[in-house]
Every structure is written in C-alpha cells, then in structure tokens.
Amino acid sequence: xxxxxxxxxxxxxxxxxxxxHLLTAExxxxxxxxxxxxxxxxxxxxxxxxxxxxxxxLDGAAVLLASAPAEGGRYAALSPARPGAIRFERMIxxxxxxxxxxxxxxxPWLDHGRWPMAxxxxxxxxxxxxxxxxxxxxxxxxxxxxxxxxxxxxxxGVIEPGHFRFHVQGEVVVRLEARLGYTxxxxxxxxxxxxxxxxxxxxxxxxxxxxxxxAWAFAAAAEAALGVEVPLRAVALRAAMxxxxxxxxxxxxxxxxxxxxxxxFPHARCGFLREGVLRACQAAFGHRxxxxxxxxxGVAPDIAPGGAEAILAALADVDTELPALVxxxxxxxxxxxxxxxxxxxxxxxxxxxxxxGYVGRGSGRGFxxxxxxxxxxxGLDPPLLALEQGxxxxxxxxxxxxxxxxxxxLVRRLLATLPEGETLVPLPxxxxxxxxxVEGFRGDCLxxxxxxxGGLIRGAFLRDPSxxxxxxLEAAVEGNIVxxxxxxxxxxxxxxxxxxx
Amino acid sequence: xxxxxxARALLARPLTDPAPGAPGATVAALxxxxxxxxxxxxxxxxxxxxxxxxxxxxxxxxxNALQNVAYDLERFGLRFVASxxxxxxxxxxxxxxxxxxxxxxxxxxxxxxxxWVVAAGDCAVDGGVFKGSYAVEGGVGAVLPVDLLIPGCPxxxxxxxxxxxxxxxxxxxxxxxxxxxxxxxx
Numbered sequence: 205x206x207x208x209x210x211x212x213x214x215x216x217x218x219x220x221x222x223x224x225h226l227l228t229a230e231x232x233x234x235x236x237x238x239x240x241x242x243x244x245x246x247x248x249x250x251x252x253x254x255x256x257x258x259x260x261x262l263d264g265a266a267v268l269l270a271s272a273p274a275e276g277g278r279y280a281a282l283s284p285a286r287p288g289a290i291r292f293e294r295m296i297x298x299x300x301x302x303x304x305x306x307x308x309x310x311x312p313w314l315d316h317g318r319w320p321m322a323x324x325x326x327x328x329x330x331x332x333x334x335x336x337x338x339x340x341x342x343x344x345x346x347x348x349x350x351x352x353x354x355x356x357x358x359x360x361g362v363i364e365p366g367h368f369r370f371h372v373q374g375e376v377v378v379r380l381e382a383r384l385g386y387t388x389x390x391x392x393x394x395x396x397x398x399x400x401x402x403x404x405x406x407x408x409x410x411x412x413x414x415x416x417x418x419a420w421a422f423a424a425a426a427e428a429a430l431g432v433e434v435p436l437r438a439v440a441l442r443a444a445m446x447x448x449x450x451x452x453x454x455x456x457x458x459x460x461x462x463x464x465x466x467x468x469f470p471h472a473r474c475g476f477l478r479e480g481v482l483r484a485c486q487a488a489f490g491h492r493x494x495x496x497x498x499x500x501x502g503v504a505p506d507i508a509p510g511g512a513e514a515i516l517a518a519l520a521d522v523d524t525e526l527p528a529l530v531x532x533x534x535x536x537x538x539x540x541x542x543x544x545x546x547x548x549x550x551x552x553x554x555x556x557x558x559x560x561g562y563v564g565r566g567s568g569r570g571f572x573x574x575x576x577x578x579x580x581x582x583g584l585d586p587p588l589l590a591l592e593q594g595x596x597x598x599x600x601x602x603x604x605x606x607x608x609x610x611x612x613x614l615v616r617r618l619l620a621t622l623p624e625g626e627t628l629v630p631l632p633x634x635x636x637x638x639x640x641x642v643e644g645f646r647g648d649c650l651x652x653x654x655x656x657x658g659g660l661i662r663g664a665f666l667r668d669p670s671x672x673x674x675x676x677l678e679a680a681v682e683g684n685i686v687x688x689x690x691x692x693x694x695x696x697x698x699x700x701x702x703x704x705x
Numbered sequence: 706x707x708x709x710x711x712a713r714a715l716l717a718r719p720l721t722d723p724a725p726g727a728p729g730a731t732v733a734a735l736x737x738x739x740x741x742x743x744x745x746x747x748x749x750x751x752x753x754x755x756x757x758x759x760x761x762x763x764x765x766x767x768x769n770a771l772q773n774v775a776y777d778l779e780r781f782g783l784r785f786v787a788s789x790x791x792x793x794x795x796x797x798x799x800x801x802x803x804x805x806x807x808x809x810x811x812x813x814x815x816x817x818x819x820x821w822v823v824a825a826g827d828c829a830v831d832g833g834v835f836k837g838s839y840a841v842e843g844g845v846g847a848v849l850p851v852d853l854l855i856p857g858c859p860x861x862x863x864x865x866x867x868x869x870x871x872x873x874x875x876x877x878x879x880x881x882x883x884x885x886x887x888x889x890x891x
Contacts, residue, residue: 318807319803324840337807362768364757389800405834410761413763415761415763475770475775476775478773493859535706
C-alpha cells in the first residue's frame with residue numbers, strides 16, 4: 205500500500221479544507237516504510253496533542269493530514285524516512301512528552317531543563333523543581349586538529365539568540381550544529397482556550413518579520429474550520445500586505461548579504477528603500493510591520509485614505525532603483541567572489557527536507573504555495589515562479605531579486621483592482637478544524653487549529669518554514685570557511701523565534 | 706557603475722531625517738538615576754549592546770532600522786558594539802525567557818560599570834502577550850535591573866531614538882549627583 209493510500213484509508217475527521225485521517229497506531233507504524241518508498245510525498249510538519257500525534261504532508265497541490273494515537277506515550281518515528289522529522293520529534297518529546305520509537309535523534313531540543321515542568325503541553329506535566337539544567341550534547345567529530353568554536357546564544361550582531369557549535373579543521377567547517385530553543389515563549393500553550401480572535405496576537409508574534417504571513421495562515425485556518433467566507437476586499441488587502449512584507453524583508457536581507465561580504469553600498473540603499481516601504485505601510489495600515497492587521501474574519505482597520513498612494517510611491521522608488529542595484533551587485537568581482545559558489549545547498553537535500561521559499565527555490569525545488577495551492581487571490585493572477593538551480597548564496601539572492609520584481613507588480617495590481625466593501629466579518633462560536641498554507645517571504649507557513657463547541661482553541665500548531673531550513677543551513681555550511689558563515693546564514697535567514705515557539 | 710552614484714550622493718541633499726528632541730519628562734526621570742561620574746567617564750557617547758532575551762524579532766528589525774541612513778544612529782554618538790564588554794548600555798528586547806536567563810545574567814556581569822539596562826518593547830516591559838507563560842520569567846526587570854523602559858510593539862525607530870537620546874541628554878545634564886546606578890527594577 206502506498207503512503208498516500210495508507211493515510212487516505214484512515215478515518216476522515218472532518219477537517220477543512222484539507223482532510224485529516226485518523227490511523228490506528230499499527231497503521232501509523234507502517235508509515236515510515238511506506239514513506240521511504242514514496243520520496244515525493246513531502247513532510248511539512250509533525251506535531252502533537254496530548255496522547256495524539258499529527259503529521260502534515262504535501263501531496264501534489266494538496267495538504268494531507270494524518271494522525272494516530274500515541275499509545276503508552278509512544279509513536280513510530282518518521283525520521284528514518286524523512287530527515288525533516290528529526291527536530292519535530294525532539295520538539296514533541298519536549299512539549300508533549302511523547303517518545304518517537306526508532307527516532308534518529310533523541311536529544312532534547314526546546315527543553316533546556318529550565319522550565320518549572322517537563323512536558324508542559326502534555327495532559328499531566330511533571331514538576332521539575334530545582335533540577336540542574338543538563339549540559340547540551342553535540343554530535344562528535346573525529347580527526348586530527350579538529351577543534352570547536354562555540355558561538356552564542358548572544359550574537360555579535362543585532363539578531364536573535366541561538367547557539368552555533370562549529371567543529372573546524374584549520375579554517376574549514378567540518379560540522380556545524382545549531383542549538384536553538386532559547387526564545388521558547390510557550391506560544392502554543394498561550395493560544396489554548398482562547399477564541400481565534402483573541403489568539404491572533406500569537407501567530408502575529410511567532411516571527412515578527414513574518415507577522416502578516418503567519419497571521420494570514422492562522423486566520424485562514426480558523427475561517428476554514430468555521431466555514432467563514434472572507435470579504436473580497438480583505439482578501440486583496442491581505443495579499444497586498446503579504447507582498448509588502450516580502451518586499452521589505454527581501455530588501456533587508458539582500459542588503460545584509462552584501463554587507464556581510466563587506467560591500468556596504470547596497471546595504472545602505474536597500475535599507476533606505478525598505479524604510480520607505482515601512483513608512484508607507486505605517487501610513488496605509490497604521491503599523492510599520494503590519495502587525496495585528498490580519499485577523500480571523502478579515503482585515504482591520506481598512507487601508508487608510510491616501511495609503512495606496514503612499515505605497516505606490518514607495519514601490520516606484522524601489523522599482524526605479526532596482527536595475528541599478530542589480531547591476532552593481534553583478535558587476536563587482538569582490539562581491540561576486542564571495543557569493544558565487546558559497547554555501548552550496550544540494551538540490552537533493554532541499555528536496556528531502558521539502559525546503560520552501562528562496563532556500564528551496566534557490567536549489568531547484570519549484571514549490572511556491574501561492575502558485576501550487578493557488579489560494580485566493582493568487583489563483584486568478586499567480587506570480588511567476590522564481591527558480592534557480594545554483595544552490596549557492598547567489599542563487600538564493602537571485603530568487604529574492606526576482607520576487608522583489610514580481611511582488612511590486614502584484615501589489616500594484618492588487619491596489620488598482622481593490623474591491624469595495626467591508627473588510628471584517630464576525631466569526632461564529634462553533635466547533636471545527638482547519639489548516640492553511642500561506643507563502644511568507646521565507647517560504648510556506650502552515651497553521652492548524654481545532655476548535656471546540658464553544659469556538660475556543662483546543663489544539664493549535666504554527667509551523668514556520670525555518671523548521672526545514674535550519675538543518676539545511678548546517679549542510680550548506682559544511683566545507684566552507686568560518687568567515688563565510690555570516691554570509692551563508694544571512695542568505696538562509698532562518699527564524700529563531702518562529703521555530704522556538 | 707558605483708562611482709558616479711557615490712559622487713552624486715556626495716553632492717545631493719542628505720537622506721537622513723532631522724534629529725528628534727529628547728522628551729523632557731523622560732530626561733528628568735532618568736536624571737534621578739544617573740551620576741556625574743558617568744558623564745565624566747563617557748562624555749556624550751554611548752556604546753550599546755543589543756540583547757534579545759526572547760523577542761519575536763520585531764524589535765530587532767526596528768533596532769536594526771535605527772542604523773539605516775534615515776535614522777543614522779551614529780551621528781548622536783550612539784553605536785552598537787559586538788560585545789557586552791565594550792558596552793555602556795544593554796538594550797534588551799523580548800520577554801525574559803527562562804531559557805535565556807543565564808545568558809542575560811552573564812551579559813550583565815560582562816558589562817563594565819557605569820552601565821544602564823534599557824528594556825525595549827512591550828514584552829521587555831512586562832512580558833507583553835507572553836506574560837504568565839511557563840517559559841517566561843516576565844519582563845526584563847524580572848532578571849536584570851532596568852533603568853529605562855521603551856514601550857511599543859515593536860517600538861518604532863523614532864521611539865527607540867527618543868529613549869536613547871533621553872539617556873544621552875540625562876547623562877550630559879546630570880551634575881553634582883553622587884552615588885551609583887540604582888539597581889532597582891521597574
């Protein structure tokens with residue numbers, strides 16, 4: 205039986221728009237072997253509820269959800285067949301106290317031994333008073349002259365905290381291992397028992413740079429669960445905000461990549477253009493990052509009078525300067541020497557991890573949720589797929605430059621054809637379950653939630669695309685010199701808060 | 706070509722915004738906390754070490770924006786440094802996550818006196834929306850002695866700049882005050 209057939213044979217649970225199938229523990233235990241035989245069925249996420257484990261797969265253009273009871277707190281690990289499952293399994297152990305049998309890696313992930321309890325999201329969290337935090341274990345490296353460089357959690361730049369352990373031989377990185385979890389805020393636990401409206405503040409703060417994308421994914425999941433249709437004007441405004449978010453982040457990171465290669469001019473110009481975009485967002489939506497604007501049920505407040513004009517003016521500046529910036533980026537050998545061939549991500553790895561966004565598309569994985577799923581409003585007017593085969597820092601930058609152009613064009617079209625009408629509808633207080641996949645600037649953001657009869661959240665999971673990018677960063681850095689790490693890291697720009705939950 | 710663009714930029718009007726004034730009330734409040742010895746040692750310049758104690762990265766985006774050409778933080782004598790050992794100010798963002806507590810304490814221990822702790826953003830003020838989580842101690846004040854609070858979610862670069870300028874102004878105005886930095890929390 206193929207993996208897809210095995211999952212579809214499970215009992216449908218009435219989740220919308222993507223069905224969730226409940227398997228028995230025995231059926232689930234056959235999944236790893238079935239998945240090994242179906243390499244194209246991409247694992248998007250793995251998470252849990254007390255006593256139950258859930259997985260999300262991408263089956264062509266549809267999301268396929270599978271669940272199984274974790275009998276006796278155990279379930280069959282998917283990591284032998286899907287390397288992307290490794291960190292999810294470590295997270296499930298830390299948050300829900302469920303153990304993955306046959307897992308590739310059983311070390312703790314989010315739980316650093318500093319919370320007052322173990323398994324905070326499990327049915328019965330165990331208090332851990334006064335326990336001494338354990339020392340982290342890193343994978344060993346053997347060889348002559350190998351030494352370690354520990355970096356973080358507090359980094360030299362103004363960035364999020366995380367620990368990087370480099371094993372180096374001379375100048376060359378033999379192995380990089382990231383240890384994250386420092387910014388774990390208990391986000392999922394805070395969402396439980398709240399209405400979707402009240403809980404919307406949390407996806408909006410899962411990763412501040414992707415506040416629109418995660419808020420949209422969460423809102424779309426809640427609307428799907430409740431069968432609510434969002435006004436057309438709100439749909440268009442959501443997409444405009446999501447594209448503006450893509451533009452300001454791509455400008456920011458492109459500038460920073462150049463800066464990390466000690467080439468300051470594009471950084472200065474990109475920073476200035478981005479500032480223009482953020483000020484236009486402030487004028488149009490009342491918040492520079494557009495936080496808390498996308499809500500379950502629509503968008504609030506509506507775009508301000510004169511907001512569209514402010515946005516168009518800022519985008520005109522971007523559009524005017526972009527060709528010159530691209531020429532400068534391409535014509536300076538000192539810069540090209542740093543970015544071309546650096547931080548190569550093997551397309552096979554990108555495929556195995558189902559890497560989304562510029563990480564996947566820079567290594568030939570042609571998936572963009574806007575195009576593949578064609579959710580509104582992109583179904584009628586999909587952007588061009590930005591695809592590169594190079595797999596290096598340069599390829600990831602080029603994907604972003606192509607997306608800058610298409611996003612500018614998209615925002616213009618969206619604002620020119622903005623439907624009239626209301627932007628926010630009320631949500632009924634009812635039961636339901638929903639999933640949504642929204643393309644943020646980093647890649648596809650997944651949101652899942654389950655509501656009880658009172659319309660309150662009983663289960664939720666938010667998956668930032670960085671879950672699948674961080675392990676690939678470790679692979680891409682291998683064999684590069686330590687001094688190129690900041691450059692490679694910036695070309696991935698993984699979210700720490702987004703995966704630390 | 707880059708050179709003609711650089712030459713044009715030299716002749717053109719600056720892109721940088723005019724400097725905002727420091728809010729008087731904040732300056733007065735801060736003056737209570739600062740000593741003349743600090744002024745003598747630091748002059749009108751502050752080295753800032755940014756510490757993310759668990760933010761969503763929204764505050765980091767805005768702190769980074771302070772360094773773009775529109776705000777140009779360094780013209781005020783304010784600059785970001787790579788280590789707390791070089792810093793006068795710890796600018797802390799995010800709720801105080803339990804997993805970050807030890808790193809925060811060690812960063813403070815590495816910062817030479819006189820020093821100030823600025824808690825920036827609603828999460829840093831009191832934990833923000835993450836207040837009450839099992840994984841969060843509370844605001845930054847739950848772990849470090851905080852001298853200045855800058856609210857906002859995230860605070861805009863203009864708000865951050867006002868707060869930091871207030872610190873600089875206070876430092877310049879404070880005279881004949883003995884004592885050390887108050888180790889009080891909020």
